[in-house]
Amino acid sequence: MILTTTNSIEGFRIVEYKGIVTGVSVNTRKASFSFKMDKYYASVEATMNDAKEDAFQKLTENAKKLNANAVVGIKLDLETNPNLAMTMVSVTGTAVNVATDK
Incomplete structure (x- = not known):
């Protein structure tokens, strides 16, 4: 499966539009009572990455x-x-069938 934020794919042509598709993921972090900011930022980053991967x-x-x-x-929205x-994380794009230009 090719996923791209652009409206075309180099070397391919769109032969059929299938429709708009969406992937949504909601993740919650476990409360941490540690006030070390580096651990907090690492936790936020991991949570965002997990949510993004799940949404895709x-x-x-x-x-x-x-x-x-x-x-x-593809457009990505993060809340x-x-x-x-x-x-x-919500990702939305247009599902298509593509074929090589060759």
């Missing part, structure tokens, strides 16, 4: 359900709520 996995699964082999024009220790 869901996006890919939704594109496969449409029998697509690529997703173009955090420190009060709830929550991170939400």
